[in-house]
Amino acid sequence: MSEITEQRRDLAAVPEFTVVGADWQELPDAVEDDEMIINMGPQHPSTHGVLRLVLRLDGEEVLDCQPVIGYLHTGIEKNLEYRPWTQGVTFVTRMDYLAPLFNELAYCLAVERLLGISDQVPERAQAIRVIMTELNRVSSHLVGLATTGMELGAISAMLYGFREREYILDIFEFVTGLRMNHAYIRPGGVVVDVPDGFEQRTREVIALLRTRLGELHDLLTQNPIWIERNSGIGVLTPEQCFDYGITGPVLRSAGVAHDLRKTQPYCGIDSYDFDVVTHTDGDCYARYLVRLGEIEQSLRIVEQALDRLPGGPVMVADKKIAWPAQLALGPDGLGNAKEHISKIMGQSMEALIHHFKLVTEGFVVPQGSAYAAVESPRGELAAHVTSDGTNKPYRVHLRDPSFVHIGALPALAGGLYVADIIAAVASMDPVMGGVDR
Amino acid sequence: MTDNPRMQVPDVTAQERINQIEASVAIQLDGKLAAVRDRIAGAFPSCEFSGFRGELTVTAPPDVLVDLLTFCKTDPDLSCELLSDVTGVHWPGGVHEHQGQETTGWPTYTIEQAGRIDVLYILRSVSRNHWFRVKVSLPDEHAAVPSAVPVYRSANVLEREVFDLMGVRFEGHPRLERLFMPEDWEGHPLRKDYPLGGVEVQYKGATVPPPSERQY
Numbered sequence: 001m002s003e004i005t006e007q008r009r010d011l012a013a014v015p016e017f018t019v020v021g022a023d024w025q026e027l028p029d030a031v032e033d034d035e036m037i038i039n040m041g042p043q044h045p046s047t048h049g050v051l052r053l054v055l056r057l058d059g060e061e062v063l064d065c066q067p068v069i070g071y072l073h074t075g076i077e078k079n080l081e082y083r084p085w086t087q088g089v090t091f092v093t094r095m096d097y098l099a100p101l102f103n104e105l106a107y108c109l110a111v112e113r114l115l116g117i118s119d120q121v122p123e124r125a126q127a128i129r130v131i132m133t134e135l136n137r138v139s140s141h142l143v144g145l146a147t148t149g150m151e152l153g154a155i156s157a158m159l160y161g162f163r164e165r166e167y168i169l170d171i172f173e174f175v176t177g178l179r180m181n182h183a184y185i186r187p188g189g190v191v192v193d194v195p196d197g198f199e200q201r202t203r204e205v206i207a208l209l210r211t212r213l214g215e216l217h218d219l220l221t222q223n224p225i226w227i228e229r230n231s232g233i234g235v236l237t238p239e240q241c242f243d244y245g246i247t248g249p250v251l252r253s254a255g256v257a258h259d260l261r262k263t264q265p266y267c268g269i270d271s272y273d274f275d276v277v278t279h280t281d282g283d284c285y286a287r288y289l290v291r292l293g294e295i296e297q298s299l300r301i302v303e304q305a306l307d308r309l310p311g312g313p314v315m316v317a318d319k320k321i322a323w324p325a326q327l328a329l330g331p332d333g334l335g336n337a338k339e340h341i342s343k344i345m346g347q348s349m350e351a352l353i354h355h356f357k358l359v360t361e362g363f364v365v366p367q368g369s370a371y372a373a374v375e376s377p378r379g380e381l382a383a384h385v386t387s388d389g390t391n392k393p394y395r396v397h398l399r400d401p402s403f404v405h406i407g408a409l410p411a412l413a414g415g416l417y418v419a420d421i422i423a424a425v426a427s428m429d430p431v432m433g434g435v436d437r
Numbered sequence: 438m439t440d441n442p443r444m445q446v447p448d449v450t451a452q453e454r455i456n457q458i459e460a461s462v463a464i465q466l467d468g469k470l471a472a473v474r475d476r477i478a479g480a481f482p483s484c485e486f487s488g489f490r491g492e493l494t495v496t497a498p499p500d501v502l503v504d505l506l507t508f509c510k511t512d513p514d515l516s517c518e519l520l521s522d523v524t525g526v527h528w529p530g531g532v533h534e535h536q537g538q539e540t541t542g543w544p545t546y547t548i549e550q551a552g553r554i555d556v557l558y559i560l561r562s563v564s565r566n567h568w569f570r571v572k573v574s575l576p577d578e579h580a581a582v583p584s585a586v587p588v589y590r591s592a593n594v595l596e597r598e599v600f601d602l603m604g605v606r607f608e609g610h611p612r613l614e615r616l617f618m619p620e621d622w623e624g625h626p627l628r629k630d631y632p633l634g635g636v637e638v639q640y641k642g643a644t645v646p647p648p649s650e651r652q653y
Binding site: 070077113243368380384394399408 | 489490591
C-alpha cells in the first residue's frame, strides 16, 4: 500500500460533510483503491511525438500503461504498391523522419537483393552510403538527446542538440538538395555523386562536432538533476529486451553487444574500425551514455570513409536499372545534366526512348521476397519486399524499431512514477512517423 | 520466327520457364543456414524449405507453428532470441494474368490460384548470428493462426498490426484490436481486394481515379 493511499484513508476518518447536490462521503469510498485512468497525449509536449499513453494510476504510481498509436498512420506501405520501384524511395524516406537515409538504405538493399545486383553496386556508392547514414545516425542521436533534455526540463540541452544537428543537415542539403526526406539512395547506388568540397566541409563539421559534443557532455553527464532523473529509471534486462524484440542502443545499454553493422554488415561497413558501445546498467542513463558513445564511433567511421573514398561511378553499370542521367545542379535546381538532355533530344532517338521507358515505367524486379536489415539509430530497421515480377512492388513492409519498442512500454512503465514515464519513453527514442508509417 | 536467338521462345511451359529462372537466380544457402534447415527438418518433418537469394524460408502448417517457434527459441543450435518481425502478404484468388516483358525474359502467363495470405515471421538469433523466415499460408477468407504471444511477447504489437491491416485472426492473442486504423473502420486496407477510392476534383465532375487504375 502506497503512502498516498494511507493518507487518503486518514482523510476518510474525518467527520462527514453533507453537501447539497452530492454526498461527498461517497467520493472517498468510490476511490478507495485510489485508481484512476489518465490520458497522456496525444498532444502532449513530453510524449516524444503524437503518442497517447493511457495510464492507470495509483496516486503518482503507474500500474499500467497502454500506448495508443496510429495518429500519424499515412498508409505508406499501401501507397508503395502503386508506384514504380524507384519512386518507393521517396515514400519510405518519410517513415522514420529522423533517420530518412536508413529507411532508403534498407529498402534499396532489399530491392538490390531481389534484382541480384547486390555485388555490382560500385564501391564509391557504398562508401557514400556509409558516410551519409553514419552522419544521419549522429544527427538522429543529437535529436534524441535534445528532445530527452526538453522533456525533462533541460531546455539548454535541446537548444544545443538541435543546433549541432543543423550542421549535419547542412551537409545533407549540400549533397542531396534537401535537409530531410532526401530520396538520395536509390536501387543500384546513389542518385548523384557528392559535390566538390564535400570532403573538406564534412571534416570541418566533424572537428566542430567533436568540440560541441564535449560541451554537451560537460552539460549533462555529471549534472546531478540529469542523473537523478535518468539513473535507475526504466531498467530493462537483456532477457526482457529479447522478449520484446528490442534492438539498438536500448539492447546495447543492457549489456548485449549486438550491432548489425558487425554481425550482418552491409555496404562494407565491417571494413571500418569502430567499437560497439555497450553499458551494463540498462537504465535511461546508460542509454544516454551509449548514444553519446555511438556518436563518437560514427564520426570515426565517417573520417575513415572520407580517407579512403574510392573514385568511380555511383550507380550500377546495368543501363536497364541505372537512372539514365547523371543529375547536375542547374540555375533552377537539381535536374538532368545538360549533356544528357542534348544527347537524347538532339542525337540519339534510342537514348530518348530508353530514358522515357525507364523514367515512366521503371525496371522489372524478379519474383520473390527479400528481407534486408540495417542498424538504424534505434535498432534493427528492415524492409521486407515482395515482388510479383512487375515494375511495381507487390508488397513492402518496413520493420521499424520504434514500433516494436512501443510494444515494450507496458513492461517499462509498470511501477514507475508519472514523471519517470517521460524519461523512460524518451530513452527509447521512438519516432512516431516510423511507428505509424 | 526470327533467327535472332533472343527472340525465339523456348519450347517449355510457362511454369517450367519460371522454375528455370528461379533456379538460375537462387543462391545456395551458406553452411550456417543449411545447418538450420537440417536441424528444423529433423524435428518438424511437415515443414518445407526454400532458399532464394541466400535467404531461408521455412513453410510450416498452421497447427505446428507455435511448436516450431518454441523449438526455434529454446533449441541451443537455433536459439532465436528475437522475433524481429511479423508481416503478411495477400495473394487474392481468381485468374491473374502476368504481363511478360521481353527485356527481362519473363513470359506472359496466366495462373489461377485460391486466395491466400502468407504470414511471415522473421526469427533472428543474436548469439548464433543467423536469421530465417517462417511462412504460414492461410486461406484469405477467415484467415486464422495461433498467436505467437506466449512464445515471444514482441508478437503482441506485430500481430495486432497484421490483424488490423490484413485481417488475419491470431487465436489466443491477449488483445486483438485495431492498432493504426480507427476502431470503427471497416475492412483491412493492406489486402489486395480492399477497394480504393478516387478523388473528386472541382472540374466538370471529373475525378482522379484510384491508384490501382491510374495509367502511370
